[in-house]
Amino acid sequence: MLRNCADCNQVYVHAVNKLCPDCTKKRNEQFTKVKEYLRQHPMAKIHEVVSETGVELERVREFIDEGRLRIVPIDVTLHCQICGVVIPSGRICSQCELELTGTEEAEQHDQKAKMHLLEFWEKQNRKK
Ligand SMILES: [Zn+2]
Ligand SMILES: [Zn+2]
Structure with a gap:
């Protein structure tokens, strides 16, 4: 089954994932970065997380909405x-x-x- 990646629109063959393998990997790396930063800086605000990790605000919000982060920025x-x-x-x-x-x-x-x-x-x- 051919799909377009929701992130980069690259066509890839996969039935389950919304993202192509490249973006899935990138996303996981970004998630780990955010998670690690918050673990070390539990009092960080969301804009600090964005500027310190280089992960887009929208993406950080996604991680928060997905409920995967144990620690969320204090102003969220x-x-x-x-x-x-x-x-x-x-x-x-x-x-x-x-x-x-x-x-x-x-x-x-x-x-x-x-x-x-x-x-x-x-x-x-x-x-x-
Ligand atoms: Zn992609
Ligand atoms: Zn309740």
Whole structure:
């Protein structure tokens, strides 16, 4: 299957990835840079991260939105994607996470929370 890379538009053969192997590698390197910088400078602001790592602001934001960064720049506020409470990292607060991964008694609530999450992601996708 032929695809165009979402980053550089280069045509490549792959069924799963949105990016060509070159950009996937570059992206991973950028991610590691940002992650390492934040590990060493946990009090850094997002613009410091951008200027110190040389990774574009948009890309750093992507990493944050993807919820892959354990430590995020201090001037970035994250909200739980289910209940909207402010959280230190990731996409979901510990309470909702508990409900999502919770016990069988919590299953009904669990389903509800998952539905909310799905709805949210659908909305997000439509915005793009
Ligand atoms: Zn590419
Ligand atoms: Zn929550």
